[in-house]
Each structure stands twice: as structure tokens, then as C-alpha cells.
Amino acid sequence: MSAIAELSLKDRILEILSHVPDPEIPCVSVVDLGIVREVRGTTLVITPTYTGCPATIAIEQDIRAALDRASMSLIKIETTLSPPWTTDWISEEGRAKLRAYGIAPPAKGAAKHSLREAPAECPRCGSLHTEELSRFGSTPCKALHRCLDCREPFDRFKCH
Ligand SMILES: [Zn+2]
Structure with a gap:
């Protein structure tokens, strides 16, 4: 796969995931929260937010469902806990949306x-x-x- 094709695949995945809301705070997407770490080839790497938070299981299921709906069933989801997710990964856009949501x-x-x-x-x-x-x-x-x-x-x- 060429670099350009990889870039566009990544962009497509990010576009799809920018419509996947956080299960607890639907005003922010999983991209806004910084859960989506990278796209390596056909593997999507995510880092769940709060370990032990029931929402983290729902997040992975929601991401899987969104990819399948977009005919991207070939994309594998890999979960990494290192480095652990921190609230610093929430994007500026995500912070603005949180504020707007109260x-x-x-x-x-x-x-x-x-x-x-x-x-x-x-x-x-x-x-x-x-x-x-x-x-x-x-x-x-x-x-x-x-x-x-x-x-x-x-x-x-x-x-x-
Ligand atoms: Zn006040």
C-alpha cells in the first residue's frame, strides 16, 4: 500500500469515527477524546479511556459497528494500554464541545x-x-x- 493510499484510508477512518459519540457524553466523538491513536496499515489502534469504566467496552463495540457499517470490516481494532490514556489527549475541539455541553x-x-x-x-x-x-x-x-x-x-x- 502506498503512503498516499494509507493516508486516505486513515482519513476515511477518522471521518467515520468522528461520528461515533462517546457513550456517556454524546456531544464528543471518540476522535475528540483522543481514544483513536493511530491507523497502522489495516489496524486501528485505540486506547480506552477510564479502565474499569463500563463505557470503554461500549466504545469498542460502537467503533466496530461504525466500521462495519462503512464496509470496513477488514479493519482490525487493536487496544493498547501503553501509554495510558490521559485527559490531555482530549482535543481542543473536544474541550470546546464539553464546555458547550456544560x-x-x-x-x-x-x-x-x-x-x-x-x-x-x-x-x-x-x-x-x-x-x-x-x-x-x-x-x-x-x-x-x-x-x-x-x-x-x-x-x-x-x-x-
Ligand atoms: Zn458559574
């Missing part, structure tokens, strides 16, 4: 540098004057926060 994206770099999480930014008013109410939000991947300025509770992606 979920605070994780602080960038917090996972990589194992820093304490920076204050959550309120997705509604942008205030950093927020507090964590609970480590457990609507799903195990999110923590429940509240904005002290506009008083709205919101979910935030946990960093890791």
Missing part, C-alpha cells in the same frame, strides 16, 4: 505532571471560583462540582 474539561497538563488538579472552570460563566462537591458525578469518570459565583452544579472530567 461539563468542565480537565486542566491541561494536570495528568502529565501529576499536579494537583487546578480549580475547575465553570462551563457556564467561566469562573474559577468553584468547589468540588463529590468525587463522584453522574458517572464514575466525572466529579460533581459547583460554581460559587453562578451557583450552578456541574460535572467535571476527572484528570488522570
Whole structure:
């Protein structure tokens, strides 16, 4: 396969997967989340998000189904856990979509540098004057926060 053909196959796969939503947060695609790592020949390499999160099984099934629907049954899905997925892989577009959906994206770099999480930014008013109410939000991947300025509770992606 030539380099050009590989590139276009990769582009086609990315285009298909950009329409596969995250099972828990349908506003972002698996591409936005950075789950899709690379296309090597006819192998698609993905790194699931939160290990132990039931959504990760659904994500692989959804990707498989989307590829099959696009007559790409020959594409193999390979799962790699190394390096582990981090919230830093969420694209800028993905972060903007999360904010629009009312979920605070994780602080960038917090996972990589194992820093304490920076204050959550309120997705509604942008205030950093927020507090964590609970480590457990609507799903195990999110923590429940509240904005002290506009008083709205919101979910935030946990960093890791
Ligand atoms: Zn606010």
C-alpha cells in the first residue's frame, strides 16, 4: 500500500469515527477524546479511556459497528494500554464541545505532571471560583462540582 493510499484510508477512518459519540457524553466523538491513536496499515489502534469504566467496552463495540457499517470490516481494532490514556489527549475541539455541553474539561497538563488538579472552570460563566462537591458525578469518570459565583452544579472530567 502506498503512503498516499494509507493516508486516505486513515482519513476515511477518522471521518467515520468522528461520528461515533462517546457513550456517556454524546456531544464528543471518540476522535475528540483522543481514544483513536493511530491507523497502522489495516489496524486501528485505540486506547480506552477510564479502565474499569463500563463505557470503554461500549466504545469498542460502537467503533466496530461504525466500521462495519462503512464496509470496513477488514479493519482490525487493536487496544493498547501503553501509554495510558490521559485527559490531555482530549482535543481542543473536544474541550470546546464539553464546555458547550456544560461539563468542565480537565486542566491541561494536570495528568502529565501529576499536579494537583487546578480549580475547575465553570462551563457556564467561566469562573474559577468553584468547589468540588463529590468525587463522584453522574458517572464514575466525572466529579460533581459547583460554581460559587453562578451557583450552578456541574460535572467535571476527572484528570488522570
Ligand atoms: Zn458559574
